[in-house]
Amino acid sequence: MINAKVISIGDEILIGQIINTNASFINSKLYSIGVKVEKVVTIGDNEEDLLRELDDSMMNFKVTLITGGLGPTHDDITKPILIKYFNDKLVLHEDILEYVREFFAKRNLVMPETNVGQAMMPSKSKVIWNHNGTAPGIWMEKEGRVFVAMPGVPFEMKAMIEDDILRMIKEYFAAEFDYVLKSKTILTTGIGESLLFEKIGGINELIGKHKMAFLPSPLGVRLRIDVKEKDDKSASNEIEIIETKLKDKIGQYIFGENDDLIEEVIGKMLKDSGMTLAVAESCTGGLLAGRITDIAGSSDYFIGGITAYSNQIKEGFLGVKKETLLQYGAVSEETAKEMAYGIKTKFNSSIGVSVTGIAGPGGGTEEKPVGLTYIGYCDGEQCYAVKWNFGDNRERNRIRTVQACLNLLRNELLKKNI
Amino acid sequence: MINAKVISIGDEILIGQIINTNASFINSKLYSIGVKVEKVVTIGDNEEDLLRELDDSMMNFKVTLITGGLGPTHDDITKPILIKYFNDKLVLHEDILEYVREFFAKRNLVMPETNVGQAMMPSKSKVIWNHNGTAPGIWMEKEGRVFVAMPGVPFEMKAMIEDDILRMIKEYFAAEFDYVLKSKTILTTGIGESLLFEKIGGINELIGKHKMAFLPSPLGVRLRIDVKEKDDKSASNEIEIIETKLKDKIGQYIFGENDDLIEEVIGKMLKDSGMTLAVAESCTGGLLAGRITDIAGSSDYFIGGITAYSNQIKEGFLGVKKETLLQYGAVSEETAKEMAYGIKTKFNSSIGVSVTGIAGPGGGTEEKPVGLTYIGYCDGEQCYAVKWNFGDNRERNRIRTVQACLNLLRNELLKKNI
Incomplete structure (x- = not known):
């Protein structure tokens, strides 16, 4: 060697x-x-x-x-x-x-x-x-x-x-070089390392003489499969066998492989379907739009976004009702839903995604602690919002929130069978 | 030692x-x-x-x-x-x-x-x-x-x-243990490593028996000064002497020291002055707003932003004139200026900053190559836009562009003697 x-x-x-x-x-x-x-x-x-x-x-x-x-x-x-x-x-x-x-x-x-x-x-x-x-x-x-x-x-x-x-x-x-090492990384998101480990079950049976590493990050857990074989073909075969077993067990969490980016996966689905997207952000302050536009060619499906850091903008530009803000607050399921509806309508896109939360370190209360986040989704058929809490570290919270928005969008697009 | x-x-x-x-x-x-x-x-x-x-x-x-x-x-x-x-x-x-x-x-x-x-x-x-x-x-x-x-x-x-x-x-x-080691890092932005090196001139005269390292990154060049002295006081003195000389020569590029962030420096200036900020982004797609809102408490001075990825949004939400887009194009001094004016006016902030450019890899022409970027600025007294080109790598181009926006804003705030 x-x-x-x-x-x-x-x-x-x-x-x-x-x-x-x-x-x-x-x-x-x-x-x-x-x-x-x-x-x-x-x-x-x-x-x-x-x-x-x-x-x-x-x-x-x-x-x-x-x-x-x-x-x-x-x-x-x-x-x-x-x-x-x-x-x-x-x-x-x-x-x-x-x-x-x-x-x-x-x-x-x-x-x-x-x-x-x-x-x-x-x-x-x-x-x-x-x-x-x-x-x-x-x-x-x-x-x-x-x-x-x-x-x-x-x-x-x-x-x-x-x-x-x-x-x-x-x-x-x-x-x-009389042997071939091959590795493939399977990308998951929306599930933690220990739960993923449990869902996969007996690792040794699954990988045999090969190796698998769990690599967690705020964007999800990557699973790296490493095989060593005498030639390229048998190495590829071995990887495929392991990958197929993994997909059986945890397929719904897998969004890609190797260097794939979830924003790229979503971009491709949007492009293929001819749908367009607009986003309204509060706590993530532009990071969601930033991730989406990291992808070259995103102007084909991404119309734009509004960072509504103040209530004045949520009301004036996204059309969130004054009563909603008063009754439920800026960080609430209702506001998230109205923000998603608002951005979709105002920017005339097929889909609107919104996010509002308390990124911290200040601003939390007992009822609405730092980390509380609502992600809203709206298309021609449905409008809803879901609740999350990604912890009280401002930076990691914002990264995880953006990832959750993208994963929610991915799951919705999958349902449309694009 | x-x-x-x-x-x-x-x-x-x-x-x-x-x-x-x-x-x-x-x-x-x-x-x-x-x-x-x-x-x-x-x-x-x-x-x-x-x-x-x-x-x-x-x-x-x-x-x-x-x-x-x-x-x-x-x-x-x-x-x-x-x-x-x-x-x-x-x-x-x-x-x-x-x-x-x-x-x-x-x-x-x-x-x-x-x-x-x-x-x-x-x-x-x-x-x-x-x-x-x-x-x-x-x-x-x-x-x-x-x-x-x-x-x-x-x-x-x-x-x-x-x-x-x-x-x-x-x-x-x-x-x-008859000596003390001390170090300080001076943070610069808006100038490359070689030009900084030239502007500083005779390094040896400046640092004498001490050391200085140039640490470049897409956010700027950090200068780390290392001194060794017999006691803490003379170590601090020596650092101060070198720092003073540096400020004489390259003061305009220095935005902070050690772990300071430029978005933090700007945030403090805005907060102290009671001014507010809103941003309109095209090619950076939300990253500028994302950097500004990385800072806890940014809601005190940051109203929000619009990511105007399509011309429809530039026109409809930022009030960029149809004629301007037709005559000069979306990536132009005129559009950048109107975007900055538009976001300031619509969001009712003291300052509006805008950015429009060709992030690449596609979309470039001979006249307007990939990397061409205009940054617009507008406050109560002036509206203008400046031209930049940060190269054709999409990711780094966007990072450098955001940094240039923040540095332009810093320089304008400095002129106001806050």
């Missing part, structure tokens, strides 16, 4: 200012192709420490991935040290320089001269293009070992790993 | 299933007492790897903190390896055994016999009591070096660090 080491360079990790999420991303990606990370090391931007780690890698690891220390400023040490360690020299890549200049030009900026350095690469290296920033990645090989340097900015590093580096590792070590 | 290494033992970190938050906690705690963590290493429960790390520690680090691998099961390797490395033997501590028995008894459980092992400690070690679990910590000293082993369970480890270990380190190295 191919072993690997990850080196993170960054004083901000060593002083505890940021958490090393880059390493966990890299680890899981390498694991997914069957490369075993045996060591993760974080060091500062210090020449001696990095040289010592390169020595250790040369002795003990086939693959070494380095993040951080690759930028235009004074504290970026990775490239000079690779040059030193591999006894190499820098050469100018005109195509990179051109790309960096354009990167700035597109943003109506002139490239600062410090950025010329980004286009200087070790002569023995392969360039890993950075489509999201200006510092390219560096791939170097020596005596059957691979060293890869990437920027520390998460989205730049992640794209390089997914677009190029995993593939390059598989190609370089092709002879040693 | 006392340097330190943190060793995390755990396969679940190496496969990327969990993030190493233990290390960041330990790092920040050690940093706060002036111990410099120079290396963090994660390894699996593998004897050879741990022995190699102990050797490295003996050579290079005064303090080594180990988490994980200290429990009652077969894969808990830390204690046996410490015994081996320090050529020691286990002795039974009756008081620990009594404590563990009681720990189970309190939970109405009989102690499983495997737990007797928890009361067996290296004869040369000091015991660090674990008030939240059954595995005590181990403190060992050799030739002026300290090795501490703790359980990997976060709340057990954290209490040990705070209750005992920091104090024990300070006592053991009392003679060397």
Whole structure:
């Protein structure tokens, strides 16, 4: 099995200012192709420490991935040290320089001269293009070992790993990849981890010699199935068998797989049906509309929304009745229902969804505690609202509420057999 | 200066299933007492790897903190390896055994016999009591070096660090604690890393013997200043001197420090001035309102918003003129201005902010490329819109656009001398 080491360079990790999420991303990606990370090391931007780690890698690891220390400023040490360690020299890549200049030009900026350095690469290296920033990645090989340097900015590093580096590792070590690891993640929402575990029942019978991990988050519980087989076909078969059993047991909670987003699933259903959507938000303050419009092309089915943070807007723009607000309050089933009806009618959409709640930390009472939320739904046939409570942490409460709105909408669209 | 290494033992970190938050906690705690963590290493429960790390520690680090691998099961390797490395033997501590028995008894459980092992400690070690679990910590000293082993369970480890270990380190190295470390992070937005670097100019003159790190993100560039001085007062002085110089050079881009959020800064300014805000969004689809309402108490100054994803809503609800849309298009300076004016007027707020743009990936033309964005602003005195382009990645474009709206608002509020 191919072993690997990850080196993170960054004083901000060593002083505890940021958490090393880059390493966990890299680890899981390498694991997914069957490369075993045996060591993760974080060091500062210090020449001696990095040289010592390169020595250790040369002795003990086939693959070494380095993040951080690759930028235009004074504290970026990775490239000079690779040059030193591999006894190499820098050469100018005109195509990179051109790309960096354009990167700035597109943003109506002139490239600062410090950025010329980004286009200087070790002569023995392969360039890993950075489509999201200006510092390219560096791939170097020596005596059957691979060293890869990437920027520390998460989205730049992640794209390089997914677009190029995993593939390059598989190609370089092709002879040693005599097995296939395959994994698939089943996405559930609207059910907690323990209840899901109970509903699935005997895990060992279900997965046999394979592995399954429960990965909970405020958006739902992801189930990652990992299988190791001799070839791609039997790996796919094994996954399919497990997946079919899962669908039998918990199908109603499954909204997608791998990187699917519930807002994408809903968007597709709306688009296919020719229906349109509008939303009225109070406690989530725009986050629901924000999630829906995360999807490119959402303008095909999303008309818009109103963030009605004050009662004045609920009344004046959504047509919630003054008596309703007085009698039941802004956070009530009745108000949620009228908000959903109001936004549907005013924005002339097929469906209206609304949400009103007490996000906290203030504003709760004994009768209406922090976390109390009503989600309203209205289409041509029905208008109703349901009650939820997602706890008193403002941030998580808002995330879970938006997810519940989207899941309610998904369930309604499913009923329409789109 | 006392340097330190943190060793995390755990396969679940190496496969990327969990993030190493233990290390960041330990790092920040050690940093706060002036111990410099120079290396963090994660390894699996593998004897050879741990022995190699102990050797490295003996050579290079005064303090080594180990988490994980200290429990009652077969894969808990830390204690046996410490015994081996320090050529020691286990002795039974009756008081620990009594404590563990009681720990189970309190939970109405009989102690499983495997737990007797928890009361067996290296004869040369000091015991660090674990008030939240059954595995005590181990403190060992050799030739002026300290090795501490703790359980990997976060709340057990954290209490040990705070209750005992920091104090024990300070006592053991009392003679060397003749300095103070202090850091402060200055938050900037609205300017890129390289341009900021250029505007600051000679970094070395500015920071002298101290350190400054550039930490870029889509929300802006953070500048972390680190100083080391003989006492707390001179450390604060040095930070203040650097901060003052920074403010001279780049003051207009600084919106806060440490954990401040720009939406919080703006919220405070609005609240203090008694002004209210409403927003009209197209391409950001609710995210701007979402950020503003992330702040508890935002209902004091935020009236609400309209997500006008379709022209029908821009016209019907924001009062953008049909001719404006026809002549200049939905993504134009004129439309942005009318949207800002419209939301201010309709929602009756002191200030209206609007945003309209082409978030992509589709919808761009040569004249109006993906990423083109106009941000509108309107208060009692002026209405205007500015043009931006934050690149063609939909997600980051939207994040940067929201940040630019908030920064524009901050600058306008500053001009009002609130």
